[in-house]
Amino acid sequence: MASFLFWCVGIQCISACVLQWYQPTADKIAEGIGWAPGSPFQKEVAAASGAFGILGILSSWIGGDFWTATAIGASFMYFLMGVGHVLDIVKTKNTSIYNAGSVLYTDLLVPVVLNSAINFMEDGLLKY
Numbered sequence: 001m002a003s004f005l006f007w008c009v010g011i012q013c014i015s016a017c018v019l020q021w022y023q024p025t026a027d028k029i030a031e032g033i034g035w036a037p038g039s040p041f042q043k044e045v046a047a048a049s050g051a052f053g054i055l056g057i058l059s060s061w062i063g064g065d066f067w068t069a070t071a072i073g074a075s076f077m078y079f080l081m082g083v084g085h086v087l088d089i090v091k092t093k094n095t096s097i098y099n100a101g102s103v104l105y106t107d108l109l110v111p112v113v114l115n116s117a118i119n120f121m122e123d124g125l126l127k128y
C-alpha cells in the first residue's frame with residue numbers, strides 16, 4: 001500500500017503539480033485536455049495535486065490511519081476529476097487525449113484500487 005500511495009498518488013500528483021504550474025507545459029496540458037490555456041484555475045488544480053502528492057510521499061514513512069486518510073482524500077479527488085472528464089465528454093464531445101485517454105482511466109481506477117486496499121487492510125488481508 002505504501003508503494004502504491006508513493007507512486008500513484010505521491011509521484012503522479014507532484015508531477016502533475018509541476019507540469020500544471022509551470023509554462024510551457026501548463027498550457028500544453030490545458031490544450032491536451034481541450035481547455036483554454038492560461039486560466040488561473042490551472043494553478044489551483046496544480047496546488048491541490050501538489051498537496052496530495054506530499055501526502056502520498058509521506059505515506060512511505062507514516063502508516064496506519066495516515067494511509068487511510070491519504071487514500072480516501074486522493075480517491076475523492078481522482079474520482080471527481082474522472083467524473084469531470086466523463087461529463088465533459090458527454091456534454092461537449094471533448095475526446096482530447098488528456099480528457100478521454102489514459103488520464104480518464106487512471107482517475108477512475110486509482111480510487112477503486114485505493115478503496116479495495118483499505119477494505120483488505122480492515123479485513124486483515126493486507127498489512128499496514
